[in-house]
Amino acid sequence: MENLTLCLTILITGFVVVFSVLIMLILIIKIYGAIVSRALASAESRKEEKRRAELEAKLENNRARAEKADALQAQNLKSSESSDTGAQSEISREVVAVIAAAVASTYGEGKAKITGIKRSKAPNSRPAWGMAGVFENTKPF
């Protein structure tokens, strides 16, 4: 009888205390997580506003030069257009610039010419680079 009482005491106390402490931790983490996220978000937005104001000032100065460069790039792209024009039109100019830089870095400047860019259709929903990263990170396990 004494043992039964002790068993039930341990079982109930253990169950209640372990769950209570960990549930308390859940609540505290949720609360401080929300507070920290909000504080960081507001600090970030203030920083962002300041940065945007600075950028706008710079942008104004460079606009004329950028427009000129855009026109030149559009002309170059038009001349190197391939048959898959539908896929190319989806690719942004930034991506084209990155691919051009990668090609130039691999083959050497002026030694290769991009004639067309086509987006590959990956079988998985996860992007190929993302998939490769996840495999790399989980490989040791």
Added chain:
Amino acid sequence: MEILNGFVDSVVGLFNSSGLCVLTWQNYVMIGISIILLYLAIKKQYEPLLLLPIAFGMLLVNLYPPIMAAPTDGSNGGLFYYLYQGVKLGIYPPLIFLGIGAMTDFGPLIANPKSFILGAAAQIGIFITFIGAILLGFDPKAAGSIGIIGGADGPTAIFVTSILKPEFLGPIAVAAYSYMALVPIIQPPIMKALTTKKERSVVMKQLRPVSKLEKIMFPVIVVILVAIFLPDAAPLVGMLMLGNLFKESGVVDRICKAAQNELMNIVTIFLGVTVGATATGEVFLSLDTLKIIALGLAAFCVGTACGVLFGKLMYKLTGGKVNPLIGSAGVSAVPMAARVAQKVGQKENPGNFLLMHAMGPNVAGVIGSAVAAGVLISILK
């Protein structure tokens, strides 16, 4: 003639003091067991960092029992007697926790705090095994020490046993570390039996990024809460969180590396050999040891099952967003239990990556088992 007699007397004296005359049959059986454990550690790589020193300590003490002898008027005592004081006084387990804290990323747990529930659920095995041990005739202190094996946390098991029932330290440590090493064999059948194919295939949403500030605040908050409400768990949780604060603060890189490497390795050596050295033939070869090993396995299985069942509950409550397999990682055994959840999940869906999701309950299990240890110590000591 006198020289010849002296020579014969010396040889007889050496023979009488050698192991051939001093050792009992139990010592020889233990030497055999220690060699099997060495084989498992080296060849099969079952938790070799701990199993190897434990097995060697076991081998050495059964070959030369005085290595563990206490000092007397005429002798200084054996080497392992002094090293063992770190276990007996409860020094090594918190130091191991310091190293674990310095290596652990609590980010997945902070990103998904609900994981704490799974970490708590897996501790139910500890308390159910306590009842089983009482029913098998163990006294409450021994039952508490046996039940804690279900936490699947070696240092916690040693810490609790050294306070409640030091004479069971050998069998309990060997059982705890053996089952931790056997996690990949013990857990998958239970996980598969309790879940459906559909549940195992659930792909969980990517965790939110956790800010540095949150990671720094976490150890401070946990230690305040646990030490206030459960002071008996403070040495373990306190050192775990100190190690984690070293890591997350980023300002004590040297200390953090020392805790992760040099300190952790030195303490692991001392802890392993001295715990192994408690397993002498007379203590280890008894019916109680067999009962402890059986109850330890039961504790482990019940803990895993409770974690998975709570995972299923969360699966239902969240409308199928939680994969119940991550519940099995609620038993501590970091990071082995999380790896098992990842592997079982990936068998159903090769594109499913549960590892980071399982790390949440896994590290919550470390905190949960320390809290459960605090409960057992405060009631039974």
